[in-house]
Amino acid sequence: MCGIYSPEMDVSRVMFFTLYALQHRGQEGAGISVANEQGLQTHTGLGLAANVFDEEALGALRGHAAIGHVRYSTTGSNMLQNAQPLCAEHSSGPIALGHNGNLVNAVELREQLAACGVQFAGTTDSEVIVKLIAARPEDDIVEAVAATMEQIRGAYSLVILTPDRLLAVRDPWGVRPLWIGRINAKDYLVASEDCAFAAVGATALREVEPGEIVTIDRDGMHSLQAVPLQRKAVCIFEFVYIARPDSHIYGRSVYMARRRMGNLLAQQAPADADVVIGVPLTGIPAGIGYAEVSKIPYGEGLIQNRYIFRTFIQPDQRMRELGVRMKLSPLREALRGRRVVVVDDSIVRGTSKRQLVPLLKDAGAREVHVRIASPPQRYPCFYGVDTCDRSQLIAARMSVPEIREHLGATSLEYLSLRNLVEAIGVSREHFCRACLDNRYPIEIPQDIRITKFDLE
Numbered sequence: 336m337c338g339i340y341s342p343e344m345d346v347s348r349v350m351f352f353t354l355y356a357l358q359h360r361g362q363e364g365a366g367i368s369v370a371n372e373q374g375l376q377t378h379t380g381l382g383l384a385a386n387v388f389d390e391e392a393l394g395a396l397r398g399h400a401a402i403g404h405v406r407y408s409t410t411g412s413n414m415l416q417n418a419q420p421l422c423a424e425h426s427s428g429p430i431a432l433g434h435n436g437n438l439v440n441a442v443e444l445r446e447q448l449a450a451c452g453v454q455f456a457g458t459t460d461s462e463v464i465v466k467l468i469a470a471r472p473e474d475d476i477v478e479a480v481a482a483t484m485e486q487i488r489g490a491y492s493l494v495i496l497t498p499d500r501l502l503a504v505r506d507p508w509g510v511r512p513l514w515i516g517r518i519n520a521k522d523y524l525v526a527s528e529d530c531a532f533a534a535v536g537a538t539a540l541r542e543v544e545p546g547e548i549v550t551i552d553r554d555g556m557h558s559l560q561a562v563p564l565q566r567k568a569v570c571i572f573e574f575v576y577i578a579r580p581d582s583h584i585y586g587r588s589v590y591m592a593r594r595r596m597g598n599l600l601a602q603q604a605p606a607d608a609d610v611v612i613g614v615p616l617t618g619i620p621a622g623i624g625y626a627e628v629s630k631i632p633y634g635e636g637l638i639q640n641r642y643i644f645r646t647f648i649q650p651d652q653r654m655r656e657l658g659v660r661m662k663l664s665p666l667r668e669a670l671r672g673r674r675v676v677v678v679d680d681s682i683v684r685g686t687s688k689r690q691l692v693p694l695l696k697d698a699g700a701r702e703v704h705v706r707i708a709s710p711p712q713r714y715p716c717f718y719g720v721d722t723c724d725r726s727q728l729i730a731a732r733m734s735v736p737e738i739r740e741h742l743g744a745t746s747l748e749y750l751s752l753r754n755l756v757e758a759i760g761v762s763r764e765h766f767c768r769a770c771l772d773n774r775y776p777i778e779i780p781q782d783i784r785i786t787k788f789d790l791e
């Protein structure tokens with residue numbers, strides 16, 4: 336998710352490059368809205384940014400400001416109507432919105448809006464947000480957004496575009512990251528992660544604060560603490576696998592945190608082995624970190640097909656299984672006859688890990704010691720990560736020894752929560768870690784909670 340305010344630049348092209356840098360956050364749909372003298376213009380489509388936009392589409396999007404979005408579905412199916420930015424008409428004029436996160440009271444709000452005659456084109460909670468803003472009586476869009484923030488609950492980082500303003504908004508817990516950067520003396524960029532700034536020659540200024548609305552217009556940047564800060568609760572899995580390693584959160588390097596996770600994992604769960612390999616791509620920094628402390632040489636044992644995207648965020652189980660087989664290829668020469676430590680970021684359903692161990696053994700590995708750089712995920716996420724319901728989470732159904740057996744691994748160990756937090760170097764109170772310890776920082780309504788807590 337990203338935005339730009341720059342009367343000088345080719346804003347749609349800058350958004351395209353920024354989306355490219357943020358493609359890891361979602362691959363199901365992409366879109367850009369631009370603001371110009373005619374109002375707002377939007378182009379969306381299904382698939383990767385490079386599939387959705389060609390020269391003609393970008394050339395048609397001219398303006399002085401823009402927002403962009405790549406979609407990763409947590410609510411709503413993968414249909415074109417759910418691709419973002421989503422547009423609506425407020426009394427002050429048109430608005431376009433991009434949303435990262437997940438609301439916990441969207442069903443209730445949707446019913447209230449529908450009862451007032453509001454119609455929905457798609458099935459997402461993001462559409463509920465844009466329709467709520469559009470329905471607000473406040474004439475000023477910033478006031479309308481601030482009032483909407485009082486109504487919605489859950490995880491939301493937003494970019495909102497009007498014909499003359501760009502807004503960057505973060506929920507009062509700050510669950511999903513959102514950055515502001517500067518692209519030259521007077522122009523600003525916003526992006527989910529600061530790794531996107533380097534791609535377009537921008538420099539990071541700061542993160543949007545929880546509960547804050549940052550407005551950018553022809554007079555510069557303005558800040559409003561729209562709703563009081565709750566306890567900060569950044570998703571700890573941004574550090575584990577969601578964010579790109581060259582991004583920063585809380586001023587901490589994601590790459591260095593992952594490497595340190597590997598360091599602490601080696602201390603906590605040593606293995607007698609000949610080589611350490613990291614599962615591409617997110618497991619590699621932790622693998623390097625494990626090798627550093629264990630003094631076991633690090634080697635390349637798995638080659639990734641670069642053109643297959645992350646299996647975890649493929650929308651259904653069949654695609655996930657196909658994706659795993661196409662994604663990784665073992666390097667026989669590095670594995671044959673050796674005792675291997677394989678380090679990965681996490682195990683969610685266990686689908687890919689179940690295929691991984693036989694893959695390594697078939698390639699000649701004598702032993703396969705699996706080391707996971709995060710604790711077992713036993714509880715579902717309601718804040719924007721599609722970690723399925725509890726019945727599908729392997730660690731909710733099986734003990735660690737049972738998972739080891741299920742995977743066929745010689746040994747299996749997970750990083751402890753204490754070591755995960757120490758690796759990042761920020762107090763555990765500043766994170767959402769609910770999928771690990773069942774403590775949800777934003778209360779989940781009971782009717783929503785049971786949808787993902789049924790173990791039958």
Ligand code: SF4
Nearest residue numbers: 570571716767768770
């Ligand atoms: Fe992140 Fe887990 Fe919290 Fe979801 S429940 S926001 S995945 S830490």
